[in-house]
Amino acid sequence: MRILLITQSEELYLPGALSTWFAELSDADTVVGCVLLSPAASGTGRKETLFSRAWDALTIFGFDFFVNIALRYVWRRLIKADTVCSIVESRGIPIIRLSGSINNAESLALIKNCGAEIFVSIQGNEIFKQPLLELAPCLNLHTAPLPKYRGLMPAFWAIHDQLDETAVSVFLVDEGIDSGPIYVQSSVKIKGLSLHEVIVRTKLKGMYAIHEALDLVRQGRDPEIINDASESSYFGFPTKLDVREFRRRGGVFFK
Numbered sequence: 001m002r003i004l005l006i007t008q009s010e011e012l013y014l015p016g017a018l019s020t021w022f023a024e025l026s027d028a029d030t031v032v033g034c035v036l037l038s039p040a041a042s043g044t045g046r047k048e049t050l051f052s053r054a055w056d057a058l059t060i061f062g063f064d065f066f067v068n069i070a071l072r073y074v075w076r077r078l079i080k081a082d083t084v085c086s087i088v089e090s091r092g093i094p095i096i097r098l099s100g101s102i103n104n105a106e107s108l109a110l111i112k113n114c115g116a117e118i119f120v121s122i123q124g125n126e127i128f129k130q131p132l133l134e135l136a137p138c139l140n141l142h143t144a145p146l147p148k149y150r151g152l153m154p155a156f157w158a159i160h161d162q163l164d165e166t167a168v169s170v171f172l173v174d175e176g177i178d179s180g181p182i183y184v185q186s187s188v189k190i191k192g193l194s195l196h197e198v199i200v201r202t203k204l205k206g207m208y209a210i211h212e213a214l215d216l217v218r219q220g221r222d223p224e225i226i227n228d229a230s231e232s233s234y235f236g237f238p239t240k241l242d243v244r245e246f247r248r249r250g251g252v253f254f255k
Contacts (some may be wrong), residue, residue: 001029001218004136005093006102006124007084008037012072015082017203021122024211028218033114034088035096037125048198060240065253069079072144079181103129110202111135118217120210121173128173138173139213145185145203146171147232150178155190157235159243159251164191166198170213173222177234182224183213194255 007014025031058066073080088095096114098107103126112135119138121128128138142203144154145167158166174180188205190198216223238246 001214002032002117002122003029003214004111004114005031005034005088006037006119006121006138007034008123009034009084010123010126011076012069013081013199013203014084015087016200017207018084018087018122019082020204022087026211026214026218029214031091031093032116033094033096035098035111036084036088037102046132060238061243061253067134068254074085075125079137081252093185098149102126103132108132108135120214121171122145122206122210127175127177130175133173133175137217138177139170139183139210139217140173140180141206141210142171142178143167143199143206144169144178144179145187146182147227149235150232151235152237154235155195155202156238156242156246158250159191159193159198159239160246162249165197166202168209169210170201170206171227179227179229179232181223182227183208183216183221185222185225194254195251197255 007018014168022031054066054070057069085095096110098110100107102111102124105181108131111132115134119136121138121140124140132138142150142154143166144150144158146169151167154166165187167185169182170184171178171179171182186205186209188198188202190201
């Protein structure tokens with residue numbers, strides 16, 4: 001299948017996960033392009049600068065979290081670690097940078113020209129509207145046991161709620177938020193893990209789940225797991241009070 005990858009330029013967790021995804025790519029599949037979205041601000045949809053992301057890390061998650069993230073970011077720059085861009089470009093895949101929303105007419109024209117048969121969204125940060133979804137079906141990875149934990153930062157909320165395990169879900173995107181029917185759902189044990197460890201573990205499990213879903217699409221199968229809205233829960237971006245409760249319940253960001 002001709003795949004269009006839709007992702008963003010997150011530097012700490014996506015490069016490793018995408019390397020795994022590309023390594024497991026079937027010979028029957030070709031990635032014809034990568035739409036690279038800019039990071040969006042927490043729960044707002046507006047585009048974020050590096051400074052505003054750092055400010056969120058400091059004021060919401062605390063000084064220790066901010067320092068840890070900053071040191072990891074600086075270290076990756078010093079050792080010239082792989083980025084999403086370098087991973088994609090090293091495979092000769094064209095990067096498509098959009099000047100506005102993925103749903104506007106100019107973006108849709110660029111995407112249509114790729115001739116993709118299916119879209120794969122990994123950490124896409126916009127709601128995809130019907131004109132985009134009419135171009136090709138879209139698979140999306142959500143690192144939570146849908147229909148529970150729709151929304152933002154599911155790894156944080158899973159630890160906040162003291163779950164022993166969470167899940168990764170690969171679903172067929174519709175115009176809702178994490179509401180489409182599910183192709184693949186796999187459980188992930190997280191008891192005793194830090195937020196960093198949960199993100200790494202669920203991202204990696206998710207890469208294999210996407211390939212399982214692609215195999216089902218290739219076989220002409222429809223998604224069989226119902227994403228029941230009546231059983232859903234939605235979580236937004238954490239507040240300072242949420243972070244305080246996360247810590248009180250024994251949650252840790254890094255070990």
